[in-house]
Amino acid sequence: MEAPRWLDEREERAWRGYRRMRLLLDLELARELTQDAGLSEADYDVLSDLSETPQGRLRLRELADRMLWSRSRLSHHLTRMQQRGLVTREECADDARGSVVVLTPAGRQAIESAAPGHVAAVRRHLIDLLTPAEVDALGALTHRVVDHLAAPGLRATRPQPAAEA
Amino acid sequence: MEAPRWLDEREERAWRGYRRMRLLLDLELARELTQDAGLSEADYDVLSDLSETPQGRLRLRELADRMLWSRSRLSHHLTRMQQRGLVTREECADDARGSVVVLTPAGRQAIESAAPGHVAAVRRHLIDLLTPAEVDALGALTHRVVDHLAAPGLRATRPQPAAEA
DNA sequence: GGCAAGTCGATGACATGTCAACGAAAGCGT
DNA sequence: ACGCTTTCGTTGACATGTCATCGACTTGCC
Numbered sequence A, B: 001m002e003a004p005r006w007l008d009e010r011e012e013r014a015w016r017g018y019r020r021m022r023l024l025l026d027l028e029l030a031r032e033l034t035q036d037a038g039l040s041e042a043d044y045d046v047l048s049d050l051s052e053t054p055q056g057r058l059r060l061r062e063l064a065d066r067m068l069w070s071r072s073r074l075s076h077h078l079t080r081m082q083q084r085g086l087v088t089r090e091e092c093a094d095d096a097r098g099s100v101v102v103l104t105p106a107g108r109q110a111i112e113s114a115a116p117g118h119v120a121a122v123r124r125h126l127i128d129l130l131t132p133a134e135v136d137a138l139g140a141l142t143h144r145v146v147d148h149l150a151a152p153g154l155r156a157t158r159p160q161p162a163a164e165a
Numbered sequence C: 001g002g003c004a005a006g007t008c009g010a011t012g013a014c015a016t017g018t019c020a021a022c023g024a025a026a027g028c029g030t
Numbered sequence D: 001a002c003g004c005t006t007t008c009g010t011t012g013a014c015a016t017g018t019c020a021t022c023g024a025c026t027t028g029c030c
Helices: A009-037 A041-051 A060-067 A071-083 A105-125 A132-150 B009-037 B041-051 B060-067 B071-083 B105-125 B132-150
Strands: A057-059 A087-091 A099-103 B057-059 B087-091 B099-103
Touching: A009 A041, A009 A105, A009 B132, A041 A057, A041 A060, A041 A071, A041 A087, A041 A099, A041 A105, A057 A060, A060 A071, A060 A099, A071 A087, A099 A105, A105 B132, A132 B009, A132 B105, A132 B132, B009 B041, B009 B105, B041 B057, B041 B060, B041 B071, B041 B087, B041 B099, B041 B105, B057 B060, B060 B071, B060 B099, B071 B087, B099 B105
Parallel strands: none
Antiparallel strands: A057 A099, A087 A099, B057 B099, B087 B099
16 A cells, blocks of 8 residues: 555556547547447447337337436436437336336437447457458457456445346 | 548457446556555556656746647646645746646655555556557557547647647 | 737537435335 | 335436537747
């Protein structure tokens, strides 16, 4: 504790690079997505997860867990998306407390027309800039960090982080 | 357009891993920072950049550029930090339009007592989980992406509206 | 000098995210 | 059957970030 191990030059470079990439990459991807498809990244993620299910429907809780979002955040966001006609809410048959989020035709249309451009942007600004070895390294490293954060005895205050399959 | 090149399995793994890491790592670092030092990540970054200057003072514009923040965002945030006594604003001698952000003693105290814990958290949740080769790879890859985003004729380098022909 | 254009920073309106609290409905143990 | 606890989703208050705009000042050009 007394003697903090500061980051050495290479570690510092990696850490600063990561933070700066996060900022700029997000900004650019969000900008293109808004411009080309009229969606925010949050919208895209919601629609994307929904469209990956056979019916285009998910329990709100299930969707929140998959996205690692708080239910509050998802609920607020769905309200806004609902007003734009991208999704609807239905009552849940098995559990009268719950509700089911349902992709509307407009919502499916939106994600299907947005996806190719978005994937292309991810390629152009990230994936295609990396060597195959770097892609693998990034995959390995990020998953290790995620497992570390999701697994150990952290939590304490937040009943939030849900592990997933 | 017509034939989007979707991500293959390894690319998908890297991309999803990155996004998930970003979410969880940010959440955890912010949580610890708030709990241990009463600072948000934004606060930390502002104080950190300020404390790296000899005088602990910077033009607002200069600080915004370093952080890649919009001036609006910085101005709003400084107002809040000012109310908490972490920084003050002074008029700029050379340019009557501008103002200078100044680190207060309380602000310096805050960053100095927060830094060791924060660096330790960055190590614990990221750096120390990586091999030296991965640290270098992450440094290389992120800088390449950042250069790509900042360099080309892609309109704005910063959150500043650029003229478009 | 004087005017047009650009830069600086602040601000208000608004979009989005967090947090704590709530009512309703399951679940659980007895 | 009955309470106690937990889970579900919503909500309101608030923190934060974005965007457009403004007034003040500087700069460039004639």
